[in-house]
Amino acid sequence: MTTPSTTSLAVARAVGSRRTAGLLRTTGGRLGVIGCIAAGLLLVIALAAAFAPVVAPYDPDFPDLLASLSGPTIAHPLGTDALGRDILSRLIWGARITLAGPGLVILIATVVGTLLALLAAWRGGRIDTAISWLLDVLFAVPGIVFGLIAVAIWGPSLITVVCGLAIAYVPYVARVVRGAALRERNMPYVAAAWLQGQSGPGITFTQILPNVQPIVVAQAVSSLGFAVIDLAAVSFLGLGVQPPTADLGLMVKSGFDSVLRGQPTEAIAAGSLIVLIVWCVTVIGDRLTSSARSMR
Amino acid sequence: MSFGAYLARRTGGLLLVLLVTSFIVFGLLYLAPGSPLAFILGPRGGTTEQIAAVTAQYHLNDPFFVRYVAWLGDLLRGDLGYSIVYRQDVSALISGRIGTTLALVAMAALLIAVVGIAAGTFAALRGGWSDQLTSTLAAIGLSTPSFVIGVALISVFAVGLGWFPTFGSGGGGMDTLVHLALPAVALSVASAAYLARITRASVLEERGREHVQTATVRGLAPGYIVRHHVLRNSLVPIVTVLGLTIATLIAGAVVVENVFALDGLGSLLVRAILQRDFAVVQAVILVLVVAFVLVNAVVDVLYTFIDPRIVLGSRK
Numbered sequence: 001m002t003t004p005s006t007t008s009l010a011v012a013r014a015v016g017s018r019r020t021a022g023l024l025r026t027t028g029g030r031l032g033v034i035g036c037i038a039a040g041l042l043l044v045i046a047l048a049a050a051f052a053p054v055v056a057p058y059d060p061d062f063p064d065l066l067a068s069l070s071g072p073t074i075a076h077p078l079g080t081d082a083l084g085r086d087i088l089s090r091l092i093w094g095a096r097i098t099l100a101g102p103g104l105v106i107l108i109a110t111v112v113g114t115l116l117a118l119l120a121a122w123r124g125g126r127i128d129t130a131i132s133w134l135l136d137v138l139f140a141v142p143g144i145v146f147g148l149i150a151v152a153i154w155g156p157s158l159i160t161v162v163c164g165l166a167i168a169y170v171p172y173v174a175r176v177v178r179g180a181a182l183r184e185r186n187m188p189y190v191a192a193a194w195l196q197g198q199s200g201p202g203i204t205f206t207q208i209l210p211n212v213q214p215i216v217v218a219q220a221v222s223s224l225g226f227a228v229i230d231l232a233a234v235s236f237l238g239l240g241v242q243p244p245t246a247d248l249g250l251m252v253k254s255g256f257d258s259v260l261r262g263q264p265t266e267a268i269a270a271g272s273l274i275v276l277i278v279w280c281v282t283v284i285g286d287r288l289t290s291s292a293r294s295m296r
Numbered sequence: 297m298s299f300g301a302y303l304a305r306r307t308g309g310l311l312l313v314l315l316v317t318s319f320i321v322f323g324l325l326y327l328a329p330g331s332p333l334a335f336i337l338g339p340r341g342g343t344t345e346q347i348a349a350v351t352a353q354y355h356l357n358d359p360f361f362v363r364y365v366a367w368l369g370d371l372l373r374g375d376l377g378y379s380i381v382y383r384q385d386v387s388a389l390i391s392g393r394i395g396t397t398l399a400l401v402a403m404a405a406l407l408i409a410v411v412g413i414a415a416g417t418f419a420a421l422r423g424g425w426s427d428q429l430t431s432t433l434a435a436i437g438l439s440t441p442s443f444v445i446g447v448a449l450i451s452v453f454a455v456g457l458g459w460f461p462t463f464g465s466g467g468g469g470m471d472t473l474v475h476l477a478l479p480a481v482a483l484s485v486a487s488a489a490y491l492a493r494i495t496r497a498s499v500l501e502e503r504g505r506e507h508v509q510t511a512t513v514r515g516l517a518p519g520y521i522v523r524h525h526v527l528r529n530s531l532v533p534i535v536t537v538l539g540l541t542i543a544t545l546i547a548g549a550v551v552v553e554n555v556f557a558l559d560g561l562g563s564l565l566v567r568a569i570l571q572r573d574f575a576v577v578q579a580v581i582l583v584l585v586v587a588f589v590l591v592n593a594v595v596d597v598l599y600t601f602i603d604p605r606i607v608l609g610s611r612k
Contacts, residue, residue, distance in 0.1 A: 140313050140589050142547030145581060152569045152577045153328045229441040233551045236443045237566050252447055256555075259451045267451065271444035278439035 035287040038280040045277060049095035058086035060093040060246045069263045079265045081251075082258055087266050091273055093246040098277065101162055101241075102227035108166035110220045113173030118204050120174075121181035132178070135171040143168040144230050151239045161240045165230055169223050176219045180212040214292035222285030225278045232274055248274050303597070310593050317585050318371070321578055322364050325354070332356060336380070336574050346380070353377055353575070371582075377575035381568070386579045389564065394583070397553070397560035399472065401545045403480035404487075408545075409538055412488040416495025420503065421522065430492065437489030442548055446482035446555035453478060479556045483548055487541040494537045498530035505529070531602050539595030543588045550584075 031039055048055050058076075064084035071079045078087040120131040143165065150164025151157075184190065185208065193203045234240040235249030243250060248270045255267030328335045336350050351357060355366045370377070376386035419430035454460045460478050502508065503526055511521045550562030557563065561580050568576035 137313060137316050140317055140592075141585050142544055142588055144547050144550065145584055148550070148565065148569060149324060149581060152574070152581075153324055156570075225439065233441055233443055236441075237551065237554055239566065239569060249443075252444060256447050256450075259447060260455060262455060264451045267447050271440075271447060274444060275436065275440050278441075279435065282439055283435070 030291040038283040042280040052092045056089035056092040058089040060090045081266045090246040094248045098248040105165045105227045106224045109169035113170045117174045117177035138171040147234045156239045180215045184208045218288035218292040225281040376579040381573040404483040405542045407484040408488045412491025416492040420496045420499035434489040437485045449478045483552045498533045502526045502530040543591040
């Protein structure tokens, strides 16, 4: 063992930078042109949402009652809502919850679903049967109903809906990952690792998990689009995010009242942004899924 | 396996899933914070008679499993409980509203089947620009939540052009059909887009098969080949998706009914949640889940009629 010399550090750095470039290239190759456009758009929306306090021109909650429902002006590029709040600023702030809420749903569902799937695939037998049956029962309830059930018990709030929907999305992740993990489990390299004396959990996490990872990611991203729609729908029903918090689903709802008075700007703006976000996520998910399949 | 044995096994599995879900729906009450009695009566408090009525309805003085069995027995006898808010039997509330939801789902399902299969087949057979356009439209349709479409439809066709009523489900017959037109469109767009996509892929795959080539070489009319050789064979994935879609429509109706203020099960559910009318919440969720499970089971049996090659019970 020698201490790392400056040359080996330089080599390591060069390897590192080549790796980053390679990663960018393979990700780009996986996404294709339209996928890259979608990823770029989503990145812009996510950055604007993350830096909402800096980017948004106005305070999203500041009511300028004299300028309510003003329509697009130079001061308010997208106009104001019924309470005189700047629609553009509320869109930017609203995108935060519209991205973070479903993100949390999918994060929980992916972690729980992947763990269940790996356990089922590794142990097989009765445990596999039990887990598969549990997933079937969860499948027997439509996704959004889980969100509504959670609200019925613990009252309307974002956290309640996120928890309910997270349970609903577990089977969608688990079923796909279980299938993939079962295929990997019967590969020779797993048998080789077992013969070398690696433990079951060790093989699962160091051998099988890295190999099913593309499928896990693809399934998570594909589900994210549906989670955005479900969460926005629950908020639209008045059972999720509560006013005056800026949320895209809620903005469609409050904009709906203005639509009936012939002022559709708020509803159109918030609705279009939801569609754009879901479109970007779905396109990326589709590309990742087809590339994960072709890698097999 | 004979058809009878298959049906018996399928029904057994179905009953088991229904039993478990009914237990979960029953158990919901005990997941709620506070005592069940306080949760049901809520901030309204309650008179002595109301407390006695709720205690009797939920059998609160009995042990947990006795309560469940008693509740299940009530369900099977058609007694879904008593709504505190409406002061009415829940079964009466539901039977008064289920018609609207069924009509809405049926109209949407018809739209999805016709538009989805037609658009998918068109895109697959024409190719080129028509294919590009259909696929792009399908991608956008798939990304649009039903409530956004609903608001857009109301904005354009009800408020702007005045062709359709803004809300309500009409007074029956033609009037109901007109009232349900926009809601059915809003409910069907995403699913029709998805079905179009599946149909396109399925038709494309089937068109490349050798038996289709043979039919073409033998000089059969293109229309005949499409109908009898291509579409017939691509029906399995199409019917699968269509069935699953109809099952999810029942839940999707919850959102659409609220956009258009229809008096269906979905708007009843949302109002019950907001008013903490727990008996109604339990009953409507149970109805939604049972419908979802039943439709899925029917689709499973339908496979065997569409494609005789599928062995009964072999399909998971």
